[in-house]
Amino acid sequence: MANPDALKQQNAAKRVLQPTVKSHLAFTLLSALIMMLMFTLLRVALLVYNREMILDTPASTFLEAFFNGLRFDLRIVVYLSIPLLLSLLSAHAMRLRGAMRLWLTAASSLALFVGLMEMDFYREFHQRLNGLVFQYVKEDPKTVMSMLWYGFPVVRYLLAWAVGTVILYFAFKGAERVTRSQVMTAPAARAVAPWYARIAIFMVVLVVCVVAARGTLRQGPPLRWGDAYTTDSNFANQLGLNGSLSLISAAQSRFSDDRTNIWKASLPQPEAQQTVRDMLLTENDKLVDPDTAPVRRDTTPPVQNTLPIKNVVVILMESFAGHSVGALGRTGNVTPYFDNLAKEGLLFERFFSNGTHTHQGMFATMACFPNLPGFEYLMQTPEGSHKLSGLPELLSARNFDDVYVYNGDFAWDNQSGFFSNQGMTTFIGRNDFVNPVFSDPTWGVSDQDMFSRGLEELKKREGKEPFYALLQTLSNHTPYALPTPLPVEPVTNRGSLNEHLTAMRYSDWALGQFFEKARKEPYFKETLFVVVGDHGFGNEQQISEMDLGRFNVPLLLIGPGIQEKFGARVDTVGTQIDIVPTIMGRLGGEFRQQCWGRDLLNLPEGDKGSGVIKPSGSDQTVAIISGDHLLVQPKDMPAKVWQYHLGPNADAKVVTNSPEEAELKKKLEAFLQTATKSLLDNTAGVADPK
Structure with a gap:
């Protein structure tokens, strides 16, 4: 058993x-x-x-x-x-x-x-x-x-x-x-x-x-x-x-091999090209090389609209959002120094960055090339090695000396590689500062250190050949590491934005110190200063699905006689790719260019201005702004027209059955299609590649 x-x-x-x-x-x-x-x-x-x-x-x-x-x-x-x-x-x-x-x-x-x-x-x-x-x-x-x-x-x-x-x-x-x-x-x-x-x-x-x-x-x-x-x-x-x-x-x-984000042609190429020419060329332009280049032209600015300037200084302010600038109607006293500077210059009230990242702000402002789908990080792509029609190219041809002063490392975003290829020769970065007041362990020296070094570099060039400079701030960026004690009162009444706005207030203070010292130098009276934000940042008010608070930035021009000729404020729409032709228009003299923007102070009468924008990253939504209207075109979705207004009570409302929709959509598609083809064909410079 x-x-x-x-x-x-x-x-x-x-x-x-x-x-x-x-x-x-x-x-x-x-x-x-x-x-x-x-x-x-x-x-x-x-x-x-x-x-x-x-x-x-x-x-x-x-x-x-x-x-x-x-x-x-x-x-x-x-x-x-x-x-x-x-x-x-x-x-x-x-x-x-x-x-x-x-x-x-x-x-x-x-x-x-x-x-x-x-x-x-x-x-x-x-x-x-x-x-x-x-x-x-x-x-x-x-x-x-x-x-x-x-x-x-x-x-x-x-x-x-x-x-x-x-x-x-x-x-x-x-x-x-x-x-x-x-x-x-x-x-x-x-x-x-x-x-x-x-x-x-x-x-x-x-x-x-x-x-x-x-x-x-x-x-x-x-x-x-x-x-x-x-x-x-x-x-x-x-x-x-x-x-x-x-x-x-x-x-x-990001990792696709066929670059699916590049804008696909939707119009016959001759029609798209002619649409863009109608958008950009004015009576001051004469088209050249029309068979190979879409908008290459010889430009002769009207003499009466030039200024008695010799030098150009572009100041690119990190995250300098228009929604927090007092001169543009915002309370809170975040930018008191900029607000005072605005009283002596020409302030553009409806100005926008071409993207939402510093990378796009740099190449749009200085190289005059738009932020395109698939090329948001242009300076790091093979196409970034192409010669473009930017300020370095145009002013190098006039024998201008140059200097680029930056808080951080020029290896970031391939800045030194891109801008040296475009024609810049002198770079002052984080490793070139001696005994800075403050050095952020993440990014580099403080804005006041950058501006102090900028003053030194400008003084070195005083009395010699004409010069242009790019001064770029960085303190108003995460993690917002600032000197202690702070030379300004911290912002305490804006909730989660307190730290960001405190950094913005500090950058504004550093900007004010720069101008206070620069105006005592002889070169000040013969220099055009261009102050612009590289991009904005979001706040509580999300203006349309494009969130215009991330794009709206101030543009301020300060130079001899500028208010006498153009007034104190302009409500013409513009973007960063309009900066180079606007600078060249104040310098005067004929020049050959292929900028994808226009001289905002030499527009045809009644022209309310326009601009094409898109976010950074993989978001393929694009938009065109014209006057107080905004057409937003998401990828593979119907376009939508908004009517917007900026200021302390900024908002936007959808416009149904807008008579402008078809025209704006065509201009947007033509612009992106033509600029993309020009970049890929390497025909976006002032001359055909050899």
Whole structure:
């Protein structure tokens, strides 16, 4: 007779854990609900963290945004659940619950990390995660890590990530436990659905998942980012997106080999080219090389509109947003020195950066070339080695001396490589400063150090050949490391913007000190000073879906006799690519150029000005501004016309059935198409390449 204990052990050895199809589907569904809950909580956190942007938006708008968000969340949850869904095809795979829990925890933890990272990214850029992430990492990981460490609560986020990961682990473990099927003996394991039944069930589940991943039942393309734009609030629309999906899309765009982001031709090339010529050429221009170059021309500015100037100094101010400049109507006394300077110069009230990153501000301002889809980081691309029709090219031809003074490292953004190729010869960067007042461990010396060195360099050139200079500030950038004690009072009444606006106030003070000393020098009376922001930054007021607060910057021209000829203020629309021709128009004399902007002080009568803008990163939305109208063209979505106004109560309203829509859309498409072709063909300079 057999030993009862031995039989018991033998039977126990045959017992195996074999989930049924029903229990596996239950585990998959419950795990998906846990991930959906995580994404919803991340969206709530993003809303609360950036609650200053809610303003008077009704709660119903955010409920709509959260409903839209469920569709985007469901899409990525389906992707993350693919290993579990494929396990339906194998009885052995369904038993690997431990591996499934590990995958779910790891994948969800990564999505949690992305969501936490988005909190401050959105506050800074008013965009979900995009190509900027890869751009920063590509530049200099050491600098980026320093910026993150000193500028953001890294430890707090890491702790939150660790706690969240632990919670996710136990949540998935609990889901596995409550959906675990009964333990059966090995022979009983044959009760699991046969392979043909599991294939049938898998096909049904596959159809459901495909529909869920598409996010829509419509014919045509699946769920797109534009499907989140169903409200009048840009903040709410952005909340409806999923940061992980946005980052994946940005990665696909960033690392694609076929450069899918380059603007595709939509008009016959002769028609597009003629449209651009009509946009840019005036009675002072004579087209040359029309068969090879789209807008190469000889320009002869009217003598009566020139100024008695010898030198040019361009001051590119980091993050100098128009919405916080007192001279443009903003209260708070953030820019008192600039406001006083505006009283002695010519201030452009409706001026915009071509992009939302310093990179675009540099090449648009100095090289006079637009910010194009696919070429947002032009200075780092092979096409950035092409000769362009910028200030270095035009003034080098007139034997101007030059100097570029910058707080930071010229290797960043390939500045030294790009600008030396364009014609600049003298670069003063962070390693050239001796005993600076303050040095930021991330970026470089303070703005007051940069301006002090700028004064020295200008004085060296006094009385010699004419010179031009580019002075670029940097202190008003994350992590906002400023000298102590601060020479200005910190801003304390603007919530999350306090630190940013304090840095802006400090930069304004440093600018004021520069002018106070420069005006005592002999060269001051024969120099044109151009003060402009490299880009703006977002605040509580999001003007249209383009968020014009990130683009609106002041442009101030200070020079002898400028107010007597042109007045104190101009409301003509302009962008940074208009700066070079405007400078050349004040210097006078015929010059050959192929700038993609115009002299804003020699426009035809009644011309209200225009400009093409686009955000940095992987966002392929583009827009054209004309007067007080703005046409926004998202990629693969219908265009929309807005009527906007700037100032302390800035806002924008959609214009339905606008009579200007067709014309603006054609101009925008023609401009982007022609400029892109010219860049790719290497015909954007003042002469054809040899």
